[in-house]
Amino acid sequence: MALGAHELRDRIHTNITNSITPKVSFEFFPANTESMEKTIRRSIEKLESLNPEFISVTYGADGSTRERTFDAIASIQARGTVDAMPHLTCVGAQKDDIASIADEYYELGIRKIMALRGDPQGGAGATYAPTEGGFPYAEQLVEGLAAQHDFDIYVAAYPETHPDAPSPHFDLQNLKRKFDAGASTAITQYFFNTESYLRFRDAAVRMGIDNPIIPGILPVTNFATLQRFSKASSITLPKWLETAFAGLDAEPETRQLIAANIAIEQVIALQAEGVNDFHFYTLNRAELCYAVCHALGVRRANTNENNTVEAAA
Ligand SMILES: Cc1cc2nc3c(=O)[nH]c(=O)nc-3n(C[C@H](O)[C@H](O)[C@H](O)COP(=O)(O)OP(=O)(O)OC[C@H]3O[C@@H](n4cnc5c(N)ncnc54)[C@H](O)[C@@H]3O)c2cc1C
Structure with a gap:
């Protein structure tokens, strides 16, 4: 029987009291202005206090x-407080280019990397064609990176099926191939229908996948932008969200x-289904994700055993 809201919150309280807290990670995109760079720096400072698994x-x-992603990753890694995970895509790149980027990351101490096909120029919805001399799909990129260094490789997964896939079954087989090629973990596209994630997770298990499939959580603040992106990416937006x-x-x-309320309800519902890892699309801002993590019981690293934050000296 599904737990009611009070029972869910009681469970979270018990988890916090017993120091059972979920693992979280945060995703940023590289800044293209100085003011965005400042915002990102402040956001990372705030979110790293939650002791995330990584910041991507x-x-x-x-x-x-390429340069901006590299610089952002280098500056996160240099903080020495959290693992930085760069994303890397196949689109428009030769294998040699990718190999030299991967080498640079490895030399920097980076061990986690997210391997993606990428969207064609023109964005999600445009027709994709593999680049001659490059990796055609994420599966081959995973294979290439795994052969090059001992990276911990992450890949993308789609609870509502990737728009280019001929069928959900094909797409799930593709995910399995990415794991078989050397990926350890998947992070999902965002979704708002918890059932779609749970069904996808069950189907993956039936296909013999036992790797973690971490839900990607997008706290929404701009519904119009979300509508545009979701249409191109075939992501269902429930009527209640609108x-x-x-x-x-x-x-x-x-x-x-x-937005905070919706995201908190979503993560609590997932936690009730045994989900213990969450990846947050921060859109380069900390506040919402910080609030959602707090509600989940993820607290600052210097929180004492009574769950109150130690006063700053
Ligand atoms: C967590 C996350 C992070 C992301 N980060 C970025 C990012 O940093 N930069 C960016 O540009 N994009 C990013 N994306 C978007 C992603 O690049 C796009 O969704 C892209 O269209 C698919 O990438 P993929 O790695 O899932 O591709 P793939 O796993 O290669 O799959 C792409 C499509 O091709 C199909 N396919 C696979 N193999 C074959 C084959 N041999 N023949 C025919 N069809 C095949 C699959 O079923 C699927 O439909 C991200 C997505 C997620 C979920």
């Missing part, structure tokens, strides 16, 4: 953010409150 930085599908944000276009603060 995305990569422009066509390599357009209703929750209706009429709030000019009220960003209220949208933040609604």
Whole structure:
């Protein structure tokens, strides 16, 4: 029987009291302005206090953010407080290029890497064609990276099926091939229907996949942008989500409150289903993810045994 809201919250309270807290990770995209760079730095400072498993930085599908992704990863890694995980894509790149980027990361001490095909130029929805002399799909990129260094390789998974896949079964087989090629862990595309993740997780187990499939959580603040991206990526937006944000276009603060509430409900529902790892799409801002983590029981590293934060000296 499904647990009610009070029981779920009681369980979280018990977990916090017994120091059973989920593992979290955070995703950023590279800054393209100085002010965004400052925002990212502040956000990372705040979120690293939650002792995340890693902080990842995305990569422009066509390599357009190569330097900026590298610089962001180098500066996170240099902090020495959290593992940095760069994303890497196949689009428009020769195998040699990818190998030299991977070498640079390895020399920097990077051991986790996210291997992706990437979207074609023109974004999600445009037609993809493999680059001559490159890796055609993420599976082959995983194979290449695994042969090159002892990376811990992460890959993408799609609870609602990747839009280019001929069928959900094909897409799940593709995920299995990525694990067989050497990936350890998958992170999912964001979703709002908890059932779709749970069904996907069950189907993966039936296919013989026993690697972790970490849900990607997107706290939403801008419904119009979300609608555009979700359409191109074939992600279902439930009616209730639209209703929750209706009429709030000019009220960003209220949208933040609604966004936090929705994301908190989502992670609590997943936690009730035994999910213990969460990957957050931060959109380069800390506040929402910090609030959601707090609700999940993920607290600052210097929180004492009474779950109160130690006063700053
Ligand atoms: C957590 C996460 C992080 C992401 N980060 C980035 C990022 O940093 N930069 C970026 O550009 N994009 C990123 N993306 C988006 C991703 O690049 C796109 O969704 C892309 O379209 C697919 O990448 P993939 O690695 O899943 O591809 P793949 O696993 O290669 O699959 C792509 C499609 O091709 C199909 N396929 C696989 N093999 C074959 C084959 N041999 N023949 C025919 N079809 C095949 C699959 O079923 C699927 O439909 C991210 C996505 C997720 C979920």
